[in-house]
Amino acid sequence: MRERLNELSLLAEEDIEWLGDAAQRFEELASQLDEPEKSNWALLATAYRERAAVRQALVEKLRDTKQLAKSNIRNKLIGGLGATW
Numbered sequence: 001m002r003e004r005l006n007e008l009s010l011l012a013e014e015d016i017e018w019l020g021d022a023a024q025r026f027e028e029l030a031s032q033l034d035e036p037e038k039s040n041w042a043l044l045a046t047a048y049r050e051r052a053a054v055r056q057a058l059v060e061k062l063r064d065t066k067q068l069a070k071s072n073i074r075n076k077l078i079g080g081l082g083a084t085w
Contacts, residue, residue, distance in 0.1 A: 002066065009062045012055045019055070023048035 023045040030041035 002069070005062055005066055009059055012059045012062070016052045016055045016059070019048045019052035023052070 026041050026045035026048065030038045030045065033041060
């Protein structure tokens with residue numbers, strides 16, 4: 001399971017970078033255009049940045065889940081050792 005969580009985290013992190021780069025390109029393009037095209041490309045950039053933020057939240061939740069799982073395993077091991085003493 002840990003392997004799958006790592007793969008999912010990596011995929012989401014790559015997505016975050018790609019979406020951020022795309023948003024930046026859209027903003028650069030928008031800065032060179034007149035209305036209404038400028039607004040359309042700026043809106044697209046905003047949507048891509050929001051998608052990146054959603055994926056960033058997902059990565060943070062995955063990290064928290066992995067930390068919680070490690071903590072639970074550690075507590076079970078320590079609890080099991082205490083019972084044998």
